[in-house]
Amino acid sequence: MRAIALFAVVFLATFITNQSHAQDAAAGEKVFAKCKVCHVADKDQNKLGPSLNGVIGRTAGTHPGFSYSQAMAAAGKSGVKWDEPTLKTYLHDPKAMVKGTKMAFAGLKQDEDIANVIAYLKQFSK
Numbered sequence: 001m002r003a004i005a006l007f008a009v010v011f012l013a014t015f016i017t018n019q020s021h022a023q024d025a026a027a028g029e030k031v032f033a034k035c036k037v038c039h040v041a042d043k044d045q046n047k048l049g050p051s052l053n054g055v056i057g058r059t060a061g062t063h064p065g066f067s068y069s070q071a072m073a074a075a076g077k078s079g080v081k082w083d084e085p086t087l088k089t090y091l092h093d094p095k096a097m098v099k100g101t102k103m104a105f106a107g108l109k110q111d112e113d114i115a116n117v118i119a120y121l122k123q124f125s126k
């Protein structure tokens with residue numbers, strides 16, 4: 001009986017965790033509508049901005065075939081890599097983190113939007 005109860009708890013916990021993860025990415029897809037004019041994430045394709053396919057874990061300013069600003073290339077050379085903390089800072093206020101970036105985007109003001117859009121981007125990164 002005990003084992004069954006434990007199994008039920010574990011099963012439920014897994015189910016709930018998966019649920020909330022899915023929701024984050026789904027909410028993130030809506031946030032990504034703001035990025036879509038310039039970025040593609042589900043394919044490796046540059047538009048006005050570099051492809052965000054596989055962006056998590058990538059060094060800033062290094063996607064092949066995209067002409068980055070000097071500022072973004074320099075950020076990469078100084079060691080900026082895109083992960084949760086760096087994306088959080090950048091997406092909150094791109095121009096504050098990478099002074100001189102040519103990404104013409106004011107930033108996302110809601111922490112929740114940022115977390116969700118990162119969850120969305122993670123789906124297209126290894």
Ligand code: HEC
Binds near residue numbers: 037060
């Ligand atoms: C108006 C067009 C535009 C919009 C909107 C925009 N971006 Fe960008 N983004 C760019 C450009 C251009 C660059 C390259 C910046 C540079 O070289 O300084 C860039 C760079 C980036 C980078 C760095 C990529 C790399 O390869 O180093 C990330 C991450 C990023 N954008 C995420 C986003 C997200 C997420 C959104 C939406 C919340 C967004 N961007 C909205 C144009 C845009």
